[in-house]
Amino acid sequence: MSFLVGSVSGALVAGGVYYGFSSMISSRAQQHSADLHRLSERLVNASSDIPAPLPASARIPQRPFVSMLQNSWNSQVEALFRRTRDLDQQVVDWAHKTLYGGEAGRSKPE
Numbered sequence: 001m002s003f004l005v006g007s008v009s010g011a012l013v014a015g016g017v018y019y020g021f022s023s024m025i026s027s028r029a030q031q032h033s034a035d036l037h038r039l040s041e042r043l044v045n046a047s048s049d050i051p052a053p054l055p056a057s058a059r060i061p062q063r064p065f066v067s068m069l070q071n072s073w074n075s076q077v078e079a080l081f082r083r084t085r086d087l088d089q090q091v092v093d094w095a096h097k098t099l100y101g102g103e104a105g106r107s108k109p110e
Contacts, residue, residue, distance in 0.1 A: 053059075
């Protein structure tokens with residue numbers, strides 16, 4: 001008889017532990033599901049909830065003086081490189097005239 005009572009009481013304890021863990025896991029799973037649903041709705045409706053940052057073009061400060069200086073610098077550097085290219089072409093033409101005589105056979109690349 002004690003074997004039967006021990007087995008039944010063990011089964012009862014095991015069933016109680018199983019039921020406790022099962023109900024805890026089930027309630028936590030339902031809570032996680034509800035939390036995920038709420039978070040996904042927030043993500044879908046984020047444009048109305050969270051204000052978007054300004055676009056990058058609006059965040060760049062407009063500095064007309066610096067822009068004018070940069071444009072002036074760029075045009076001076078461009079003129080320097082053009083003069084260097086023209087001088088190089090003149091040296092090539094002079095060397096061609098000196099070595100081969102007469103006019104240079106090729107035209108300037110533009």
